[in-house]
Structures are given as C-alpha cells and as structure tokens.
Amino acid sequence: xxxSSDSYRFFxxxxxxxxxxxxxxxxxxxxxxxxxNAIKFEDNYYKDGYFLTASTLHFQSxxxxxxILLREKNNEDQLQYxxxxxxxxxxxxxxxxxxxxxxxxxxxxxxxxENKIPQRVLGSFKKFYYCSVCHRxxxxxxxxxxxxxxxxxxxxxxxxxxx
Numbered sequence: 001x002x003x004s005s006d007s008y009r010f011f012x013x014x015x016x017x018x019x020x021x022x023x024x025x026x027x028x029x030x031x032x033x034x035x036x037n038a039i040k041f042e043d044n045y046y047k048d049g050y051f052l053t054a055s056t057l058h059f060q061s062x063x064x065x066x067x068i069l070l071r072e073k074n075n076e077d078q079l080q081y082x083x084x085x086x087x088x089x090x091x092x093x094x095x096x097x098x099x100x101x102x103x104x105x106x107x108x109x110x111x112x113x114e115n116k117i118p119q120r121v122l123g124s125f126k127k128f129y130y131c132s133v134c135h136r137x138x139x140x141x142x143x144x145x146x147x148x149x150x151x152x153x154x155x156x157x158x159x160x161x162x163x
Contacts, residue, residue, distance in 0.1 A: 007091045009049035013058055016070065019078045024102060025147060026079075027093030031102060036061050050086070076154050089156050095144065098131035105129035105138060113137050 009029040012020040023030035029049075033039065039046065041063055051067040053059050059069040068085060072078045082088050097104055106129065113128040117137050129138040 007093070008086060008088060011046060011049050011051045013051070013053035013055060015054050016052055016078070018075050019052065019070075021099050022075050022079060024097045024099045025095060026088070027096040028088070028091070029097070029102060052082075079154065079156070083156075092156070094148075095129075095138070095140070098134060098136060098138075100136065101131050101133035103131060103133050105131055108137070113139075 007028060009031075010020070010023055011031050011033050012023070014032055014034050017032065020030045020032055031049075033051070036058060041047075046064055047066075049066065051059075051062045051064065052070060053062070053067070054070050056069065059067055068082070070078050070081060072081050079088075095105070108128050108130045110122065110126075110128065112130070114122060117128070117139070121139060121141070125139040125141065127140060130136075131138070
C-alpha cells in the first residue's frame with residue numbers, strides 16, 4: 001500500500017534501527033515501534049504502512065496484513081530484500097527526511113543558516129536543509145557522496161539526485 005504521498009511508510013521493530021535510519025536517508029517515512037502492546041490498531045494509522053521485523057513472534061503478533069519478516073542480518077541485504085518485495089528504489093527521494101525526527105526537511109536560505117552552522121560550512125556549500133522538529137540544519141557534505149557511493153555499490157541507482 002502507498003500513502004497519500006505515493007511513498008511507502010514503514011513501521012520498524014526496534015531491533016532494526018539501522019535499517020530505519022537508512023530508510024529515512026532514502027526518503028521514506030520510517031517510524032520505530034518500541035512496544036507492540038501500546039499500539040491501537042483501530043484508528044487506521046498503521047493500515048497503509050508496512051511493519052518490518054526480524055522477530056517471528058513480532059511478525060505473528062502484528063494483526064495487519066502488510067508485514068515483512070526480515071531474515072537478513074545487515075542493512076544492505078535488508079534493503080535488497082525490500083526492493084525484491086516492494087520495488088522501493090523507484091520511490092527514493094534521497095536525504096529529504098531528518099534521520100532523527102523522520103519529518104520532511106525544508107530548504108532554507110544561506111542567510112537563515114548563517115548563525116547556526118560553522119562559518120567554513122557556510123562558505124563551502126550552497127544548499128541547506130532544516131528540520132522543523134529538532135532544528136538541525138543539514139548540508140550536502142562529503143558524507144552525502146560517501147552514502148551515494150555506498151548505495152551505488154549496493155546496486156541502488158541514484159540518477160535523480162542533484163549531486
């Protein structure tokens with residue numbers, strides 16, 4: 001199922017936090033589920049998302065049909081499995097979400113970022129992005145290229161990202 005934003009939503013078991021962060025880097029809504037007992041399924045909040053877990057018990061406990069049991073141990077193999085099941089790579093909007101807060105980032109001007117980041121960063125980069133929840137400012141530093149290179153090694157073709 002797709003959400004109204006035409007992108008997948010994932011509810012990720014706490015044991016898959018690394019995968020959750022990668023999904024956020026790829027632009028997907030990925031929320032950690034800390035306790036299955038605390039969830040109220042009758043409000044339909046979870047019905048359009050996929051539950052991801054590495055636990056057979058949690059998989060069996062999730063009452064909704066959209067769930068995936070991941071047997072793969074590392075993030076690369078987990079992403080490849082999700083690709084085989086859901087074709088997620090066609091929905092990538094790289095670095096569009098805060099990796100901590102899960103909200104969409106908004107582009108801000110250089111002047112808006114000016115007193116909030118190191119001066120050397122301000123002089124070296126043109127685009128800046130802001131998280132309205134944690135107030136972090138992101139920029140496309142060397143880590144972005146390293147992540148893109150890793151994604152390419154994983155077989156994820158990134159041809160629509162403005163490097």
